[in-house]
Amino acid sequence: MRLDFSYKQTWLHQINPSFKFILIVILFIHILFIHNINVMINYMAAAFILYVAFTGHPWKRLLIISIPFVLLFVTSSASMIFFGQGENTWLKWGLVHITEESFLRGLHLGFRGIIFATLGVVFSLTTRPVYLFYSFMQQLKLKPKYAYSFMAAFRLIPIMIEELQILSYALKVRGVQHQKGVAGFFKKLQSYSIPLLSQSIRRAHRIAVAMEAKHFSATTKRTFYYQIGFSKFDILFVMYFAVVIPASYLLAIHFPYFPVTDVRFQ
Amino acid sequence: MQKGLKLTDILVTIIIALIFGVIYKIWGPLYGLISTFGLQAEQLIYGMWFIAATVAFLIIRKPGVAVLAEVAAAHGEFIFGGEWGVTTLIFGLGQGIAAEIVFAAFGYKRYNVLVVSLAGIASGLASIGIDFYYGYIGDLAVWNLLLLVGFRLAGSVMIAGIFAYLIVRTLEKTGVTSLVRPASNQDFKALE
Structure with missing residues (x-):
């Protein structure tokens, strides 16, 4: 069986891999502090734009890769929707207790899961592992x-x-x-x-x-076959998030989808 | 005697970890499938995500192997496009450190099923700790939260503890473990 895995190079491929990696980890930590479901939805849209438009992979493949996202949404949200705490009851059936709060919190978790998944897949699809490790050695001084x-x-x-x-x-x-x-x-x-x-x-x-x-040694002074540096695309990547994150907050304030600003149980 | 991990140790650890990385990746959809049964049943198989640390430690028996294995396995899952993306790395790091602490507490000298199960539980607790922030699990109904914690820890003991121990014990019979383990006192005695 031969797998065709060709793709077009896009600006996401040109970003310094270590830089991209660190930025995504920072985004992860930031997303953990988002408790407003409206912001989360806008954020998700921003992640989808990167996924759909800029990974350089054909849309059929992108579609196949995104199938598990549905399952992921269900896993992340189901127990919270059915068994979460809340006061505004919608449905009570045996052990299942769906409230408005638990429902929104469940959706929030599902969206959060999907953002991480999308950003993670964007990273995997646009980063060659070899370049990633060469970059780790050169920029992050990995042994x-x-x-x-x-x-x-x-x-x-x-x-x-x-x-x-x-x-x-x-x-x-x-x-x-x-x-x-x-x-x-x-x-x-x-x-x-x-x-x-x-x-x-x-x-x-x-x-x-x-x-x-063959004398592979642990000396840190060595030459590298691939020289990995920085470029204007690194700035572009930061700019993208510097624009979409404030935008998702602003949109959430002015055009909220749900009248809730914090999904946590008070 | 060289300090720290040698190239052989690292390479073997990472290869073991990447095998589990592939399994971790497959585990994602399976976990999703089981979760549709409801009642936190999926937590019973969560322990698979802790197994790289315990298996690698049992094979190589050196300090630092558990963390390296768990992080490498998580990294593998991440690079193969795992559903949880970067989350995996944070969980992997936490779980690896937790298992490492247990092994360190026994001076890296105990390799029995009890210690490995404790390491599994420690990893489970680390993952639950992260889930408080990531999954708001503190906001679940209390009985449901207890079910989640109970199932996850039971699964950890079962898979990362007992199964890992049994796998490595079987692996010892193939003789490959002697390639990578440091020589023990018994080996020196056998020479005399």
């Missing part, structure tokens, strides 16, 4: 032994996936049947994880020995 271990490990993932495929065929051919329940789950976990882990550990060990034999 080369960690960065190269990560890059070597990423290269091994296709091999592991192939092994997994072979393993499942082998189990099928030998007529292995899985039982149900916790014991069955453990048996299944074991029959896959032991061969995968043992092969991978052997391979990792061989690679490490080979790297050391």
Whole structure:
């Protein structure tokens, strides 16, 4: 099976990976302090614009990637909607107790989940792991032994996936049947994880020995094949959020969707 | 004797972590599917997200491995486009540090099922702590919150504790663990 994973380079690809990473972590922390559902909805729209318009991937692929978002929305919001605290009761049925407050809080959590997911996927779709680790080494002074271990490990993932495929065929051919329940789950976990882990550990060990034999050293003074620096696109990325965040607050104040400014239980 | 983790330790830890990173990624949709049953049933499988730290520590048995493994696994999940995005990294860091603290408390000298289960519980508590800010779980009805905490910790013990221990015990029979573990006193005695 050959996967076509071609995409167009956009300005999001040109941003310095470490910078993009740190900015997204900062956004994460900021989003944790948003308790106003109206701001959250506007924020989500801003994240969607990046996702839909600027990742450079074809829309069909974007659509497929976003399918789990629906599930994510349900997971993040369902228990809060059904079992959250609140006073303005809408529905009470056995253990389920839906109130206006819990409903909005649930939606808020769902939107929050989707913003994180969107920003995370935007990052993954526009950042090549190799560049990310080269950038970590150059801008954030990550020790080369960690960065190269990560890059070597990423290269091994296709091999592991192939092994997994072979393993499942082998189990099928030998007529292995899985039982149900916790014991069955453990048996299944074991029959896959032991061969995968043992092969991978052997391979990792061989690679490490080979790297050391070729004088891979822990010195921090080294040259890099990819020189990763900064560009005007970094400023553009900051500007984007510097515009959309105040805008989502302003819009939330002047054109609120729900008459609630704090979804937490008072 | 070199201080800290050697290249071999790091590479092996990260590869183990990335295998679990792939599992973590698959776990997302599964978690979502189970959550549709309601009543916090999905919390019973939450413990899978703590397993990288305990398995990696049990295999390599060195300080720092648990944190590195959990962060690397979370990073893997993030790079593979996990549904929770950056959230994963913050949770991974918290959970890894929590497990590491438990292993450190026993001087990195105990590898039994009890210690590993405690590490699982510590990771679970760390994740619950972050969820207070991230998921407003303090605003759930009390019985529901207790259900969530109980199920999540039970799942942690089951998966990150007992399953991790059993997997590594089986793995020991294949002989690969001797490649990466530091020589123990028993090994030195065997030489005499």
